[in-house]
Amino acid sequence: MWNKNRQWQTLEKLPATERGYTAASVIRNRLAEHAKWGTLTEDIINDLCGNDDAPKTTPTFLDYARLYLKQASVGKSTLREYAKSLDKYWIPPWYQREIHTITAKEVRTLIADIIWSSEKTRNNNLIPLRGVFEIALDDKVIETNPVEKIKNTKHQAPPPDPFSxxxxxxxxxxxxxxxxxxxxxxxxxxxxxxxxxxxxxxxxxxxxxxxxxxxxxxxxxxxxxxxxxxxxxxxxxxxxxxxxxxxxxxxxxxxxxxxxxxxxxxxxxxxxxxxxxxxxxxxxxxxxxxxxxxxxxxxxxxxxxxxxxxxxxxxxxxxxxxxxxxxxxxxxxxxxxxxxxxxxxxxxxxxxxxxx
Missing domain, CATH: 1.10.443.10 (Intergrase catalytic core)
Structure with missing residues (x-):
């Protein structure tokens, strides 16, 4: 169900075999998941179903940021921190951008321009950013993850301060x-x-x-x-x-x-x-x-x-x-x-x- 209507797709590229039925089930589950969270688009349908000739309407960074927060398997406090990170650093510059147009160079430049309070803070804020692009990559909405080669920087944690x-x-x-x-x-x-x-x-x-x-x-x-x-x-x-x-x-x-x-x-x-x-x-x-x-x-x-x-x-x-x-x-x-x-x-x- 999508937009209150039952949707049907013919997967012409899959064989009518047990292996083909299994692959179709996986595709159907991905489509249903996007429909459930309100992130399903014609572009995702066409990509997952192999409709190569269909016009592209790629979702935005904001679409996938929302999907990431709904799917993230973390505790409530961690999820809140991820939401704060996305709202503060990553959604403002890219919320209307089609996610496939964001380049690795843009990501590196934005990270470099932010004044981080510590290297640990920088590394922590990269976690939800990586997650957003990873699920877009899984859905084949993007061909490469622009954050993949951006590494964490080393930081020196303060030593333990126990009681005597x-x-x-x-x-x-x-x-x-x-x-x-x-x-x-x-x-x-x-x-x-x-x-x-x-x-x-x-x-x-x-x-x-x-x-x-x-x-x-x-x-x-x-x-x-x-x-x-x-x-x-x-x-x-x-x-x-x-x-x-x-x-x-x-x-x-x-x-x-x-x-x-x-x-x-x-x-x-x-x-x-x-x-x-x-x-x-x-x-x-x-x-x-x-x-x-x-x-x-x-x-x-x-x-x-x-x-x-x-x-x-x-x-x-x-x-x-x-x-x-x-x-x-x-x-x-x-x-x-x-x-x-x-x-x-x-x-x-x-x-x-x-x-x-």
């Missing part, structure tokens, strides 16, 4: 003493500091994810924009093993668990209301940092602190990678300083300092 072990213990002690009426705050950060889990992973936890017999947490989902997404950041399931501190905290938390919700972290202010974002625990940590005089950091710093503590104590880097959902390469590059400290301690211990 003393600062961590001071913060946890303050939360324990000053949040007696709401122990969930202290327990949340005990578990965060001693598992290294991402904020979204912690907020999405349910009691069915906690296996006390096996001594581990099953991480398979995240909280994103107030909704549970059944996929982790790396799209990989992993097990996070207990240590003495995290196990004790989980048992304490279970003793005060909600009888209505299966979620671990419930609001102490609103009955049967699980935390949807880290806004509430973040306030508690900010209060603790101010009270103790510890320099302000984001709640995500609990993850950096766990990783650096593991590496400084000499835990196997492959185990740490599996525990945290990082790649070994990321640990070796971003956390090299703490790995070197561990190795240095191991090596200096070999030095014979006994008197002859």
């Amino acid at each position: 072990r003393e600062d961590m213990e001071q913060l946890l002690t303050w939360l324990y003493k000053n949040k007696q009426d709401a122990p969930v705050y202290w327990l949340y950060f005990e578990i965060a500091f001693w598992t290294g889990m991402r904020t979204g992973e912690l907020l999405a936890l349910t009691w069915s994810d906690i296996d006390f017999d096996a001594g581990l947490i099953k991480v398979s989902k995240v909280m994103s924009d107030g909704e549970v997404v059944h996929q982790t950041k790396t799209a990989e399931y992993r097990d996070v093993f207990f240590n003495a501190r995290s196990e004790d905290s989980l048992k304490r938390l279970k003793a005060i668990r909600s009888t209505v919700s299966d979620r671990l972290f419930m609001s102490p202010r609103f009955v049967n209301s699980p935390w949807q974002t880290d806004k509430t625990p973040r306030r508690a940590l900010t209060e603790a940092m101010k009270a103790t005089g510890i320099r302000h950091r984001a709640t995500y710093t609990t993850r950096h602190t766990f990783i650096t503590n593991c590496l400084t104590d000499g835990l196997n880097i492959y185990f740490v990678a599996k525990q945290t959902g990082h790649s070994v390469r990321t640990l070796e590059t971003r956390y090299a300083r703490w790995i070197d400290v561990s190795k240095a301690r191991s090596e200096i211990a070999k030095l014979n300092t006994g008197k002859g």
Whole structure:
């Protein structure tokens, strides 16, 4: 159905065989998809159906920008960032342009003329731009992707800024003493500091994810924009093993668990209301940092602190990678300083300092 009418196409170039029927089904599904999202044009019909002699009415960049946003398989927050990027940088100069007329030279020139706040910002804004041209290429509306040979530039990410072990213990002690009426705050950060889990992973936890017999947490989902997404950041399931501190905290938390919700972290202010974002625990940590005089950091710093503590104590880097959902390469590059400290301690211990 298109424009409220049933559309029929004869695919004269396809043989009446099982293989031809399969190819026809693929073409039909692509046409139906475009019709569903309001991006179907005569040009797309002619290209997909092999009507080479039909007049061309190629869709615009804006048509494919809209289609890209409707098809993108990303979380809500990421989709919002992609929409902002397209609206700010890419749609204004090209929204009326037929997408097949945009050249690689034009793309390179526009990218070069924009004053980017950082190389990372530049690279991130190229992601939706590439996506727009990729689906146009898939539909054979364009012959080449003008962004294909434009590479990401190298950028130096700021090094992790973890809490020291003393600062961590001071913060946890303050939360324990000053949040007696709401122990969930202290327990949340005990578990965060001693598992290294991402904020979204912690907020999405349910009691069915906690296996006390096996001594581990099953991480398979995240909280994103107030909704549970059944996929982790790396799209990989992993097990996070207990240590003495995290196990004790989980048992304490279970003793005060909600009888209505299966979620671990419930609001102490609103009955049967699980935390949807880290806004509430973040306030508690900010209060603790101010009270103790510890320099302000984001709640995500609990993850950096766990990783650096593991590496400084000499835990196997492959185990740490599996525990945290990082790649070994990321640990070796971003956390090299703490790995070197561990190795240095191991090596200096070999030095014979006994008197002859």
